[in-house]
Amino acid sequence: MNETWRFVKFVLLSISAGIIEMGSFALLNELLDWPYWPSYLIALILSVLWNFTLNRKFTFRSNANVPRAMFLVFVYYLIFTPLSTWGGNYLAEDLGWNEYLVTFINMFINLITEFLWQRFVVYKDQVDNAVKAE
Numbered sequence: 001m002n003e004t005w006r007f008v009k010f011v012l013l014s015i016s017a018g019i020i021e022m023g024s025f026a027l028l029n030e031l032l033d034w035p036y037w038p039s040y041l042i043a044l045i046l047s048v049l050w051n052f053t054l055n056r057k058f059t060f061r062s063n064a065n066v067p068r069a070m071f072l073v074f075v076y077y078l079i080f081t082p083l084s085t086w087g088g089n090y091l092a093e094d095l096g097w098n099e100y101l102v103t104f105i106n107m108f109i110n111l112i113t114e115f116l117w118q119r120f121v122v123y124k125d126q127v128d129n130a131v132k133a134e
Contacts, residue, residue, distance in 0.1 A: 003119075006127075009059045010115045014051055018107055021047035025103055036092040036099055037085050040106070044084070048077060051114075060123040063130040072122040080110060 021043045028039035052073055056062055062069070084106040091097040119127070 006059055006119070007115060010055060010118075011111065013054045013059060014111050016054070017047040017051035020050050021107060022100075022103065025099075029099060035089075036102070037089040039099075040088055040103060041081070041085055043103075044081065044106075048073070055118065056123075057130075060118065060126075061128045061130045062123045062126045064123055064126040069122050073118070076114060076117045076121075080113065084110065 023043075024046050025039050025043035028034045028042060029036070032039075052070065056064075056066075056069065088102045088106050091102045092099045
């Protein structure tokens with residue numbers, strides 16, 4: 001599979017994770033009237049779990065060690081989560097930016113950086129190794 005098609009699949013599957021993230025963010029933000037950061041953080045965690053599962057199976061088609069792969073994704077989110085949570089909270093709460101615009105910007109940055117991390121760090125030599133022999 002060429003990398004362009006792999007990225008397209010990643011984007012398509014990430015759209016489903018984005019729907020989960022924006023939907024749960026909206027519920028927490030609008031119905032519970034929570035501040036930006038807990039709404040965003042919970043929504044992000046839900047989308048990460050969904051996205052990891054789908055992309056491991058369908059985009060990277062990898063039989064890589066799942067605990068190791070999850071750990072490497074966890075390392076990515078150790079960096080991304082505080083930066084996007086604090087930065088997003090600053091933009092939304094302190095500067096008054098629209099919460100949904102800030103969340104969308106975070107999702108776009110996450111889409112690009114997570115694809116690169118998963119492709120070249122998490123699954124670098126273990127892409128397409130779960131494909132059944134035909």
